[in-house]
Amino acid sequence: MSFLTTQELLKIGFSSCGSNVLISKLASIYGAEKINIGSNVRIDDFCILSAGDGGIYLGNHVHIACYSSLIGQGRITLEDFSNVSSRVSIYSSSDDYSGKKLTNPTISENYKNVTHGPVILKRHTIIGSGSVILPHIILNEGCAIGALSLVNSDCEEFSIYAGIPAKKIKNRSKKLLDIEKEFLNAQ
Template sequence: MALLTEQQLRTIGFKAVGQNVRISDKASIYNAANISIGDNVRIDDFVVLSAGAGGISLGNHIHIAVYTSLIGAGAITIGDFANLSSRVSVYSSSDDYSGETMTNPCVPDEYKNVLHAAVTFEKHVIVGCGSVVLPGVTLHEGVAVGALSLVTKTCQPFGIYAGTPARFVKARSRDLLNLEQDYLVSAISANKGK
C-alpha cells in the first residue's frame, strides 16, 4: 500500500490532521475541509471518506480497512481506538425507500425525503467486515459488531451485537481498558526518552 506523504496530507485541505497519519494514495477523500483526523490513524486502499455538512471526525489510534466508506450529510464521529474492518459502510444520510418520494442524488431535493442523522462510534468500537451502520446510530464505548451485520439502532456499552438487524449477543470484556492505560503510560514514557 503506497501512502500519501506528509506534504501531500497537508495539501489536501483537511480541517485538521494529526501526527503519524497513514492514508493510502488509493483512498478517496471528498470535502476534506469538513474532515478532522487525529494522531496514529491508518486509512487503507479504496476507503471513501465523503463528508457532508456535519463533517467526519476521526479520533486517535483508528484503523479503517479496505473498501470501507463513510458517507452522508450528517456528522460521523469515530472515537479513539476504533477499528472498522473491510467493506464496512457507514451512512449518515439515507433515502426514503417507501416509494412515497423519489430517490437518489440526481433528483432535486423537493422530490425526496432524505434522512440525515449523526452516527457516532465511541472509544474501542470494532465493526466486523461487510457490516452496514445506518443514520442516527450510536455505538457506545466498547461495542463490537459481528461481520455482515445491519446496525439500525443504538448499541449499549461493551455489548457484542450481530445479525440483520443487529441484536445484542452478549457482554464484551472490559479488560481492554486496563491495556489502554498500560499502553498510554508506555507511550508517554517512550516520548519522554526522546
C-alpha cells in the same frame, strides 16, 4: 500499499490532521475541509470518506480498513481506538425507500425525502467486515459489531452485537481498558 506523504496530506486541505497519519494513495476523500483527523490514524486502500455538512471526525488510534466508506450529510464520529473492518459502510444519510419519493443524488431535494443523522462510534468500538451502519446511531463505548451485520438502532456499551438487524449476543470484556492504560503509559 503506499501512503500519502506528509506534504500530500497537507495539500488535501483537511480541517485538521494529527501526526502519524497513514492514508492510502488509493483512498478517495471528498469534503476534506470538513474532515478532522487525530493522530495515529490509518485509512487503507479503496476507502471513501465523503463528508457532508456535519463533517467527519476521527480520533486517535483509529483504523479504517480497505473498501470501507463513511458517507452522508450528518456528522460521523469515530472516537479513539475505534476500528472499522473491511467493506464496512457507515451512512449518516439515507434515501426514503417507501416509493413515496424519488431517490438518488441526481434528483432535486424537493422530490426526495432523505434522512440525515449523526453516527457516533464511541471509544474502543469495532465493526466487523461487511457491516452497514445507518443514520442516527450511537455505538457506545466498547461495542463490537459482528461481520455482515445491519445496525439500525443504538448499541449498549461493552456488548457484542450481530445479525440483520443486529441484536445483542453477549457482553464484551472491559479488560481492554487496562491494556489501553498500559499502552498509553508505554508511549
